[in-house]
Amino acid sequence: MDAGGAALGAGFGLLLETVKESIDKAVMFKPMLKNIEGTLECLQPLIQDIKGLNMELDLPEGETTDFESKMEQGAMLVAKCSKVGRLKFFKKRRYTDKLLELDQTLKGLIRILQVQGTRDTKKTLKLTRDIHTAFIKDNGGNNRVVYDPIISAVTCGVPQVLPPLILGLDEALQELKMTLLLNDDASLLVVTAPGGCGKTLLAQKFCLDPQVQEKFKKNIFFVPVSKRSPSLSAIVQQLYKQKRQDVPVLINEADATIHLEQLLNQIGGNPILLVLDDVWPASQSLVENFVLFRIPDYKILVTSRSPLPSLGPIACRYELNPLNDKDAMTLFRHWASMEDESSHIPDDVVKKVFCDSGLVCLFFLFK
Template identity: 50%
Template sequence: MKENFVIQNHSAGVPKAWCALPELPEFLVGLDEALSGLKMKLLKDGVSRLVLSAPGGCGKTTLATKFCQDKQVKDKFKEKIFFITISKRPNLDLVVQELRQSSMGSKVPTFESEVIAVRWLQEFLKETGENPLLLVLDDVWPGSESLLQKFDELKMANYKILVTSRYEFPGFGSPHILKPLNYVDAMALFHDSASLGDKSSHVPKDLPRKIVECCKGFPLAITVVGRSLCEKPTEFWLKRVRALSKGASVLDSSTDLLICLQSSLHALDEEDTILKDCFLDLGSFPEGKRIPASALIDIWAELYELNEDFLSISNLQELATRSLVDLIVTRKERMEVDGYYSEHFVAQHDLLRQLAIYETKLDPNKRRLIIDKWGDNLPKCLTKQRHQPIKTRLLSISSDGVFSTTLSNIQLSEVEVLVLNFSTDIYALPEFVAKMENLKVLIVTNHGSLPAKLSNFQLLDSLPNLKRIRLERISIPSIAKKPVNVKSLKKISLFMCRIGQVFSNSSFQISYAFPNLEELNIDYCSDLVELPVDLCDLMELRKLSITHCHNLSALPDEIGKLINLEVLRLKSCTDLKTFPASIKDLEKLTFLTYLIVSALRSCLTTLVK
């Protein structure tokens, strides 16, 4: 081990990943009256449900969060406040699974069926008994009536539901309407967002007034526009006023809010084109789902040569500063010097995602292609160019697992990043993947409640430039039956995957499948008991990260053979009690993170000595 070897201890900590309240903005204005009215209605005896309704970007989620953090509400419901985002495609299994995770912790199995999920929900509410419970269902879309009805049917005494939505759901009773900010409050929010103080005296006073009037009282627009104008010269303000005053949005929805958001996004063109590209890439992920920062790190490293992970995180922080995204850290520990970002996620308002997708469609070079279709239909941009190469660098497909048979005839050889999103139990990599000779990054995410069985993994053999793979909620038993040999692969990340069966199968050789692997990340894979023995033959491996794999009981005895290993991260692997003696042979190891376990600590101390 190197002389400057660093050891870092971490306790397990409590994640805020499930049913956690969103963080409130640092500056809030204009919600006191709305909060009082909301409390008066929902806390009233005999009222069990209420819809908080307003247009997008008006502050519904912020008001619901403020309601949950109100002292009177917290005193009443105590620890029984659950906050769940629903979005466009409601899934009862996933909603109940989030409740289960929040109430029981991270080591819980997934539901095998919706019937079992409902049964657990019934038992959970019965156990709650006389204790008041508040359930917030945020960002609920039309078509979710059956989901709302299911929760309403199971209501118990002291059980209340708050729904936030752009829609009023008449069958759910009289809604509570949130109005846009009045002029005084809107101006106060804009002054804070744009940091207007003594140093901004150069800005003519009529410009903030004109901009605030164009924002129509929408907090999201006011904040985004204000942040984009902070410390800008007067000429920049004049240009923005001119853009906002045109009075007609080019967006399909033709709303005043989207005019404001679009003007702020266009400002990025003049300041940082890569930052704008990063924002547009966020549209590749489904609405209402948290985006793993680690997935974005992989994408941006290959598309924009952001080869250090912190550069991508810096871009996310800049987007967050401009209120274009929310950057969430689910386990807030002191910053690790080895750059661990698996607990970092990005959340984005659906209107901002809509803007990213629209701007993507306007790109004449078609650098991104986002297919958000379910079924066997293809967008016209593909069918029209079936016999011509598609110049797209990033292709994102959200589907139900059914791919059009004609898609295999389309030339996709220029694609460098492929993002696949789905919610099915069984999923096969589409056949057209085999023709993506320039593919560098593959992101496969299952948004269902159970790990999906992934097949056709052998298609990756034909990809000479594939460098990074990230799988989430995936099971890959087929990889043992049909071995792959991806010599170009440098990094693989497995998040909440079912890998124990494959890793313990003697017919699977990771050193043959990925002989030049440099980084292996395994997070929340609960069935992992042991690592492949031949993992120690990965001579190029520099980073090995295993976190929250509670059943991992031992490391390979010959781990000392990993002569190039620099970072070994072992967090919350509670059954891991000892290190192999050969760990002292890791001459290049400079950083080790491990869970505080007395036996493990004493073992390591002895080995280091």
């Protein structure tokens, strides 16, 4: 018996060893024995985890004892199969059925262990959350939601105020609407451009567009990410707050993912638009957390200085071009002023500024 089989228990080790020894001996049962070997290899890490945790937690072995009993019986069956002669067709059929039944039993054990593992994980998560909630109760017995240092800075509402003069974004706005409103296959769109070209303003303008508002209604969320990215937990808590739901206490990022899926499914009867604005390359994994779920009419708009290559082919991409000189100068005139507060600036002054600085997006200086 190999060390791995012994570590799991006599029953499992005996069955695994017997199957491996019988594959070449019982030629007419070889395909079925190969299948059983593959099933056992899938089962091995699950049983090993259970036995290891039982030892660490000083728990009884009852959960694996039943498994080992079935495997001991299976080992006896395999051993008998290896002794069946090629001409004993009646026995071949009978043992073939029993081997198929053994393989199905082992696969059933895998499913049971996987379900039990998911159940135990959720029980542990619930217990941890309950303990955490108990610790954050104040003396009056009322629960307080504890935020990390940057949660309070996270918002999910769409900025409602647009600049009085916007130029050069109409074509880009139509492209975004074509992709996210009319293309059912597009669920993630990444808008890229250098800093200061108007990505955030374009995303804001898109969210406030009447057609977009009509489709997504109150399910439009605008999350500024920036270089110092908020945690997934912080964003999820603010999404709950935005929807006027009880804000959950989140233990970790896995807990946040579970609650995010619950919220999206809850409001998923209506279209959802999520904007993740100014995502830096280091925060690509944050975006990936939001694209895990397949929900109808769930659209994500990302703005970034980078194309975010790790998002792969699931993302549509649109490159926003900088303003042309004419529009840039018009905006510069609008926001700049002379010492006498006059908005009239001579052409030679404007041209000198643009030629000397080489800047195209100076209108963002008004911020």
